[in-house]
Amino acid sequence: MSDIEKDFLARIKSRKARVGVIGLGYVGLPLARVFSQAGFRVLGFDIDPEKVRALGEGRSYIKSVSAGTVQAMRGRGFEATADFDRLDEPDAVLICVPTPLTETRDPDMTYIERTSEAISTRLRKGQLVVLESTTYPGTTEEVCRPILEKSGLR
Ligand SMILES: NC(=O)c1ccc[n+]([C@@H]2O[C@H](COP(=O)([O-])OP(=O)(O)OC[C@H]3O[C@@H](n4cnc5c(N)ncnc54)[C@H](O)[C@@H]3O)[C@@H](O)[C@H]2O)c1
Numbered sequence: 299m300s301d302i303e304k305d306f307l308a309r310i311k312s313r314k315a316r317v318g319v320i321g322l323g324y325v326g327l328p329l330a331r332v333f334s335q336a337g338f339r340v341l342g343f344d345i346d347p348e349k350v351r352a353l354g355e356g357r358s359y360i361k362s363v364s365a366g367t368v369q370a371m372r373g374r375g376f377e378a379t380a381d382f383d384r385l386d387e388p389d390a391v392l393i394c395v396p397t398p399l400t401e402t403r404d405p406d407m408t409y410i411e412r413t414s415e416a417i418s419t420r421l422r423k424g425q426l427v428v429l430e431s432t433t434y435p436g437t438t439e440e441v442c443r444p445i446l447e448k449s450g451l452r
Contacts, residue, residue: 302424309389313337318388320413322349322378325430326394327363331371339375341388346380353378385420393417393442394430405433407441414445421449 309315317333319326322344330340344350352359354377356369368376385391395413397405410431417427427446429438
């Protein structure tokens with residue numbers, strides 16, 4: 299195991315790792331809650347300024363996550379932002395953006411592609427990127443990886 303991998307695992311075990319969640323919808327916000335409850339500081343990203351504002355004010359827009367839960371998350375260091383320049387802050391980045399079906403019933407990949415581009419320009423060595431969005435097998439390798447590797451990192 300490389301030193302970078304060892305350091306990453308140590309940061310996970312000690313809960314020093316910061317977790318980033320991109321797309322704070324029905325999947326992303328509950329996922330952010332789980333990591334926050336597990337003791338990680340979570341930084342959420344969304345392009346919707348209303349969602350970012352609501353979370354910043356301790357409000358929720360999803361039934362399964364109460365306002366009290368958002369406030370408790372904030373007490374444990376949870377933040378929501380639309381500033382994608384902050385993508386270099388988390389140690390792990392989880393992509394939870396939409397993949398609506400197109401007319402031909404294939405997943406619309408543009409959200410995943412745009413998000414991968416946004417990560418790629420800020421990617422730093424040692425960051426873990428995980429694709430959570432529902433899509434076809436091979437998307438991480440075939441769609442995300444080539445975009446992320448435009449950063450020069452492998
Ligand atoms: N909702 C479910 O029960 C469910 C279940 C299984 C899988 N999924 C899958 O999970 C993924 C997310 O679904 P969802 O239901 O959470 O969608 P959602 O529409 O509730 O949330 C997606 C969020 O992503 C944000 N977003 C869109 N483009 C963005 C971008 N470029 N950068 C940052 N944020 C962006 C939106 O503003 C929204 O807040 C999809 O692939 C979906 O198929 C959803």
